[in-house]
Amino acid sequence: MQDEPLRYEALAEDLTGIIVTGNLRPGERLPSVRRLSRERRLSVSTVLQALHQLEDRGLVEARPQSGYFVRHAAARRAPPSARSTPEAPVPVDVSQRLMRVLQSSMQPGVAPLAAALPAAGLLPRAALQRLYGGVLRRHPRLLEAASHIHMDEPALVRQLVLRSLGWAGPLAASEFVITNSCTEALALCLRAVTQPGDTVAVESPAYYLMLQLLECLGLKALEIPTDPRSGMSIEALDLATRDSRVAACLLVPNASNPLGSIMPDEHKRRLARLTAERGVAVIEDDIYGDLHFAGERPWPIKAFDRAGNVMLCSSFSKCLSPALRIGFVAAGRYRAQLALQKTITSGGTNPITQQVLAEYLESGTYERHVRGLRRTYERQVDAMRAAVARHFPAATRITEPQGGFVLWVELPEDVDTSALYDRAIAAGVAYVPGELFSASGMYRNCLRINCGNPHTPDIEDAVRRLGGLMTGASPASQRN
Numbered sequence: 388m389q390d391e392p393l394r395y396e397a398l399a400e401d402l403t404g405i406i407v408t409g410n411l412r413p414g415e416r417l418p419s420v421r422r423l424s425r426e427r428r429l430s431v432s433t434v435l436q437a438l439h440q441l442e443d444r445g446l447v448e449a450r451p452q453s454g455y456f457v458r459h460a461a462a463r464r465a466p467p468s469a470r471s472t473p474e475a476p477v478p479v480d481v482s483q484r485l486m487r488v489l490q491s492s493m494q495p496g497v498a499p500l501a502a503a504l505p506a507a508g509l510l511p512r513a514a515l516q517r518l519y520g521g522v523l524r525r526h527p528r529l530l531e532a533a534s535h536i537h538m539d540e541p542a543l544v545r546q547l548v549l550r551s552l553g554w555a556g557p558l559a560a561s562e563f564v565i566t567n568s569c570t571e572a573l574a575l576c577l578r579a580v581t582q583p584g585d586t587v588a589v590e591s592p593a594y595y596l597m598l599q600l601l602e603c604l605g606l607k608a609l610e611i612p613t614d615p616r617s618g619m620s621i622e623a624l625d626l627a628t629r630d631s632r633v634a635a636c637l638l639v640p641n642a643s644n645p646l647g648s649i650m651p652d653e654h655k656r657r658l659a660r661l662t663a664e665r666g667v668a669v670i671e672d673d674i675y676g677d678l679h680f681a682g683e684r685p686w687p688i689k690a691f692d693r694a695g696n697v698m699l700c701s702s703f704s705k706c707l708s709p710a711l712r713i714g715f716v717a718a719g720r721y722r723a724q725l726a727l728q729k730t731i732t733s734g735g736t737n738p739i740t741q742q743v744l745a746e747y748l749e750s751g752t753y754e755r756h757v758r759g760l761r762r763t764y765e766r767q768v769d770a771m772r773a774a775v776a777r778h779f780p781a782a783t784r785i786t787e788p789q790g791g792f793v794l795w796v797e798l799p800e801d802v803d804t805s806a807l808y809d810r811a812i813a814a815g816v817a818y819v820p821g822e823l824f825s826a827s828g829m830y831r832n833c834l835r836i837n838c839g840n841p842h843t844p845d846i847e848d849a850v851r852r853l854g855g856l857m858t859g860a861s862p863a864s865q866r867n
Contacts, residue, residue, distance in 0.1 A: 394427075394429055394433055395429070395433045395434070395436040395437045395440070396437070396440075398423070398427060398429065398433070398434065398437040399436075399437040399438075399440040399441055402417065402437065402438075402441060402446075402447075403441065403446060406441075406446050406447070406457055411457050412457060413457050413458065413773075414456060414457060415456065415457050416453070416454050416455070416456050417438075417447060417454065417455040417456065417457070419454055420434050420435060420438070420454075420455075423437075438455050441455075446458060448769075458769070466615045466616070466784055466785065466786050466787050467615050467646075467784045467785075467786060467795060467797040467833070468614075468615070468784075469612040469613055469614045469615070469620065470591070470612060470829065470830075471612060472591045472610035472611065472612050472623075472827070472829070473610060473827045474627075475609075476586040476607035476608060476609040476631070477607060477608060477609075477610075477826050477827050478602075478607055478608075478826075479598050479599075479601045479602035479606070479607070479608050479826045480602060480826075481595060481598050481599060481602060481823050481826070482599050482602050482603070484805075484823060485595050485599065485819075485823050488501065488808065488817075488819060488820065488823065489501065489502060491808075491812050491817070492812070492817030492818075492819075494812070496815055497812060497815055497816065497817045498815060498816045498817060498845065498846060498849030499817065499837060499839075499840055500816060500817050500818050500836045500837050500846075500849060500850075500853070501817035501818055501819050501837060502819075502837060503644060503705075503791075503792065503793050503835075503837050503839060504709060504837065504839050505705060505706075505709075505792065505839040505840075506839055506840040506841060508841075509760060509763060509839075510707060510708050511707060511708075511747075511752070511756055512708065514747065514752060515707065515708060515711075515743065515747065518743045518746055518747055519739070519743055521746075522739060522742045522743050522746065523739065526739075526742055529738045529739045529742060530739070537735065538564065538565060538726070538729060538730070538734065538735040538736060539563060539564065539565045539736075539741075540565065540738055540741035540742055540745060542741070542742060542745035542746070542749075543565060543713075543741045543742070543744055543745040543748075544560050544563050544565070545560070545745070546744075546745050546748040546749055547563055547715060547717075548560050548563075549748075550748065551717070553684050554673075554676075554684075554686060554687050554689065554690055554699075555686045555687075555689075555690030555691075556690075558689070558699075558717045561722065562717040562718055562719060562722055563715055563716065563717055563718075564715065564716045564718055564722065564725055564726050564729055565713065565714070565715050565736045565741055566700075566702075566713075566714040566715060566716060566729065566736055567712050567713070567714065567733055567736050567737075568702055568704065568712050568713070568714045569672060569674050569700050569701055569702035569704065569714040570596060570600075570714070571714060571729075571733065572700035572701070572702070572714040572715065572716045573596075573597065573600055573637070573670060573672060573700050574600050574603075574604075575716065575725050575728045575729055575732070576635075576668075576670040576698045576700060576716060576718070576721070576725060577600055577601070577604055577606065577635065577637070577670065578604065578728045578732075579698075579718075579721050579724035579725045579727075579728055580634060580635050580668040580670075580721060580724070581604065581606055581634045581635055582634075583604065583605030583606065584605060584606070584607070585606055585607070585632075585634035585635075586606070586607045586608075586609050586631065586632065586633050586634060587601055587606050587607070587608060587609065587633070587634060587635045587636070587637050588609045588611050588624060588627060588628070588633050588635070588636040588637070588638075588667070589601070589608050589609065589610060589611065589636075589637050589638065589826070590610075590611060590613040590618070590619050590638050590639065590643060590646075591610035591611055591612060591613050591824075591825060591829065592613065592645055592646065592795070592821065592824035592825055592829070592830055592833070593608070593610070593637075593824055593825070593826075594639060594643075594644040594645065594672070594824070595819065595823045595824055597637055597672075598823075598824075598825075598826055601637075601826070606634075607826075608826035608827075609627055609631070609633060610825065610826060610827060610829075611623050611624050611627060613643070613646060613648070614646075614648060615646045615647070615648055615786045615787070615795070616648050616787070616789075617648060617649075617650060617651055617654060618638070618640055618643055618646075618648045618649065618650035618651075618654065619638050619640070619650065619654075619658070621654050621657045621658055621661065624636065624658065624661065625661060628661070628662075628665050628667055633665075633667050634667070634668065635667060635668040635669070635670055636658070636662055636667050636668070636669050636670070637670045637672075638669075638670075638671065638672070639671075639672045639673075639674070639675065640655060640658075640671060640673075640685075640687065640688055641673055641675055641676040641679065641685045641687060641790065642675035642676070642678055642679060642685075642788065642789060642790030642791035643675075643791075644675065644791060644793055645786075645793050645794075645795040645819075645824055645835040646786055646788070646795050647768075647786050647787070647788025647789055647790060647791050647793065647794070647795070648786075648788075648789060649679065649685050649789040649790060650685075650688075652685075652686060652691075655686065655687075655688045655690070655691050656691040658688055658691075659688050659691040659692045659693070659694075659696070659697060660691075660693075662696060662697075663692070663693070663694040663696045667696075668696060668698065668721065669688060669692075669696055669697040669698065670698050670700065671687055671688050671689060671697055671698065671699050671700065672700050672701070673687045673689075673699055673700065673701040674700075674701050674702055674704070674705055675705060675790050675791040676701065676790075677706055677757050677761075678705060678706065678757070678760065678761055678764055678790045678791050678792070679761065679789060679790040680761060680764075680765045680768075680788070680789055680790050681789065685790075687699055689717060689719075692719065694719075694720070695719035695720030695721075696719060696720065697719055698716055698717070698718050698719060698721055698725070699716065699717040700714065700715070700716050701714060701715060702714035702715070703744065705791075705792075706753075706756070706757050706760060707744075707747070707753075707756075711740055711743075711744065712736075712737070712740070713736065713737070713740050713741060713744055761790075764790075764791070764792040764838070764839070766842075767792060767838045767839070767840070767841060767842055768788050768791075768792060768794060768838045770838075770842035771794050771836060771838040771842060771846075771850070772785050772787075772794060774842070774846075774847055774850040774851075775794065775796055775836070775850060775854070777850075777851075777854075778850050778851045778853070778854025778855070778858075779796065779798065779853075779854040779857050779858065780798060780799055780802070780854075780857055780858050782798075782799045783796060783797065783798055783799070783857075784796070784797040785797075792837065792838045792839045793835055793836065793837055793838060794835065794836045794838055795821075795833065795834075795835055796833060796834050796835070796836060797821075797830075797832060797833045798832045798833065798834070798857055799832065800832050801832075801860070802832050802857055802860045803831050803832065803860070804818070804820040804821055804822075804831065804832065804833060804834040804857075805820040805821075805822050805831055807856055807857070807860055808820055810856055811853055811856055814852045814853070814856065815849065815852065816849045816850075816852055816853045818834045818835065818836055818853065819834060819835045820833075820834055821833025821834050821835070836850075
């Protein structure tokens with residue numbers, strides 16, 4: 388009799404063959420667990436093992452109380468691969484082009500596929516509004532004065548310390564600085580550890596706002612190859628920091644923007660050790676850490692930091708509201724320099740909103756809200772992947788994000804997404820061209836799409852129009 392492990396693997400391979408050959412089409416239901424168990428003479432647990440393996444491969448999805456269904460062909464499209472990057476650091480010059488893109492994307496009637504913003508309907512606006520009213524009644528002192536010295540509300544710091552238990556903490560309260568957004572947090576970290584002309588290692592592709600910060604501060608970017616599944620290459624970072632002076636490493640290891648990758652724990656451990664040994668400060672943006680799709684919350688690089696060398700930055704803008712403008716840094720040994728920069732540049736962060744956020748976190752509502760939000764974002768990302776697969780050129784590669792709500796799309800080489808941008812806006816669709824995610828101008832055949840909105844028929848139609856432009860710009864591409 389065949390061993391049970393081999394039996395579940397055999398069933399997984401048989402089902403894979405049926406799906407790949409198209410005998411079971413996207414959206415169709417697989418035979419029930421009981422039927423497979425009866426017909427294949429396998430235990431129910433063995434059948435479930437086989438189906439879980441197909442889930443891990445992205446071939447099927449479980450629907451509660453309905454069974455297992457074939458995922459859309461988009462789930463099986465080859466993801467983009469990491470590209471080689473320039474070996475020398477380069478000055479950054481993206482701000483003007485980026486501002487033009489973001490401003491035009493906000494025009495009335497343009498589908499919101501550019502800026503990575505969540506739909507308003509997904510945010511707990513009513514709960515936050517009630518808290519603002521209650522906080523002002525209970526804490527009238529918060530309206531009386533603001534301080535450039537006492538910047539952090541103890542109630543919010545306490546909640547962040549408690550939350551850090553899930554980040555392999557707890558982190559010390561003395562590490563935290565409350566900021567006006569995650570953007571300010573990143574800028575303060577850069578000011579604390581760099582001087583104009585310094586080199587900063589960044590992911591490639593990198594979040595465009597990070598490149599803007601480097602440009603504004605007169606810093607050079609050293610692009611490090613980044614894998615769509617595992618994040619920044621530790622081997623490439625090792626080579627880059629051996630002979631050249633790199634002042635800092637700036638990255639998004641959990642659900643990176645734009646790739647959606649989550650760096651494995653072992654890579655995070657190696658990065659923390661390598662940078663500490665070489666005196667390279669680490670600035671970690673963890674804004675999407677709570678928006679992972681599977682398993683437990685991924686630990687930040689900060690969890691593996693033994694030298695106080697990692698500055699962990701985040702905010703609640705992607706989960707609660709971009710309008711809160713509350714971020715924070717757990718700054719390690721750089722806390723004094725960072726707090727000084729904060730005092731000089733903007734002083735204290737709004738104490739009323741700090742208290743509102745503290746009470747929201749203390750209520751326990753946040754955890755329930757974000758659990759549902761993760762499922763919603765994952766569905767929206769899957770729906771967008773499927774739409775791109777339906778409407779874009781056949782050779783298009785699409786990332787398989789492990790969290791967050793953006794999608795990175797790699798088109799055939801003869802498509803220039805920057806050159807096509809004005810035509811897309813005229814057609815009522817916005818996106819962010821790929822070259823804006825690179826200091827050296829790479830990724831001209833790529834683009835990033837926001838999946839923060841429910842996938843309505845209007846969104847589907849916008850993707851169809853955009854795909855038509857991309858397909859028309861690629862004469863060599865053939866539709867399936």
